[in-house]
Structure formats: C-alpha cells, structure tokens
Amino acid sequence: MRADTLGRRARAEWGALYLAVRRASAERRWWAAVPMTVGAVCLTGLVQVVQNQSWGYQVVQNLGAVKAEDPLWLALLRTPLSLFVPALDLPVWGALAQILLVFGLAELCLGWWRTLVVAYVATLAGTLYARVGIALGPDNPIGLPASDARVVDTGPSAAVVGLAVFLGWRYGAYATAGAVIAAMVVEVALKENLAGKEHLAAVAAVLVLCAVGAVRQRRSRARAESTSGAPPIQS
Numbered sequence: 001m002r003a004d005t006l007g008r009r010a011r012a013e014w015g016a017l018y019l020a021v022r023r024a025s026a027e028r029r030w031w032a033a034v035p036m037t038v039g040a041v042c043l044t045g046l047v048q049v050v051q052n053q054s055w056g057y058q059v060v061q062n063l064g065a066v067k068a069e070d071p072l073w074l075a076l077l078r079t080p081l082s083l084f085v086p087a088l089d090l091p092v093w094g095a096l097a098q099i100l101l102v103f104g105l106a107e108l109c110l111g112w113w114r115t116l117v118v119a120y121v122a123t124l125a126g127t128l129y130a131r132v133g134i135a136l137g138p139d140n141p142i143g144l145p146a147s148d149a150r151v152v153d154t155g156p157s158a159a160v161v162g163l164a165v166f167l168g169w170r171y172g173a174y175a176t177a178g179a180v181i182a183a184m185v186v187e188v189a190l191k192e193n194l195a196g197k198e199h200l201a202a203v204a205a206v207l208v209l210c211a212v213g214a215v216r217q218r219r220s221r222a223r224a225e226s227t228s229g230a231p232p233i234q235s
Helices: 003-025 035-051 057-064 072-082 092-110 112-136 146-150 156-170 174-190 194-228
Strands: none
Touching: 003 092, 003 174, 035 057, 035 092, 035 112, 057 072, 072 112, 092 112, 092 156, 112 146, 112 156, 112 194, 156 174, 156 194, 174 194
C-alpha cells in the first residue's frame, strides 16, 4: 500500500483527534494541560507501592478493592479509588502507560470532569455487571460462576477501555474504536474471566453514552436548522 494512501487513511481516522489535542495543548506544556491525568498516574503508582508492602496490602483492599460479595453500598464507596488500583498479577508499567495515554488524550479533548464521568461510568458498569452475572449463574450466556464474587474488579483497565471507545466515537476514529471492542471480544473468547466480561460491560455502557450523545447532537442540529431558516413570505 502506498505511503500517500496510508497517510490519507491515517488523517481520516485520527485527524480530528489530532487537531483537538493540538488545540488543547498549544498554549501549555503537556503536564500543565493534563493535571488530572498526571495525578491519576501518580496515584496509581503510589497505590501499587503501598499494596506491595506487608502493612499496605490490606489498607488498599479496604479502601479500593471492589468485589461482588461486598455490600453494594461499600462497593460504591470503594469504586472511585478502584479506578487507580492496578492488578497485582500484571506489570504496573502497562497500567501507568495506558492511563497516561488514554486519560491524557481524553482530558485534553473532553476536559477533566467529562473524562472522570466516562471513566466512572465504565468502571461502575463492570462493577454492577459482576453482581448481575453472578445472580444469573454460569449456565446463562452472560452469567458468572459464584466463585467470581471473591475476585477483585478490573481496576483502571475498564476505564481505559471505555475512554478509548468514547474518544473513537467522538472524533470519528471508528476503526480504532471498533478495534478496541473487537479486542475485548477476543479477550473473552480466549480467556473467559471476570475481567474480560467487565470490559465488555464497560464498552456497552459507553456505547449507550455515545448513542445518547448522538441523539442530542441530532436534536441540536435540527433545532439550529429550524431557527435559522428564513420566515415564510406573506402574500
């Protein structure tokens, strides 16, 4: 495939996102433009250090580890911090890199509070799905075994997946968003575990947000067109 063809496809896929990032970061250095993201990376790194200490593991579990066996009110209290509790069995550098890239792009393009809303919705969707899945049982296609009630939720990965899909929709990078969704489907097909299904629940919740946003955009355009039209000529 020719280089100019690749360039056109890249511009079509990521051009709008690139321009949004460029506009947002033009007047400030990147660390000043994404203070929430920098804070999230630092907090995730700190939580990782603390939970690997003999005295800190239970502290992190008590404050930010969400499991389906927990009372719902307790899980909801822990959910905000759970966004920054990396999995113990995975390299923390991967989680930090994902947060820096995806949260950073989202904060530049959406603003810090919209980024947190989308991230929280995605994480909360996974948390609530785990309870529904366990109630449905392993015989249901979207159910889960009872043993998953003792498994800790996904941490920052559901938020990262949700934000990636939302950014892809918002800025027309549909192939990228589709690739993220396909990767989550493949993850569940190859390794059917709680984390994979929670990622799919996060994707589903974000797609609902995208659909609501699309409806609102169409209504806004329709109102703008109706108010901008010339008044009818009276005979």
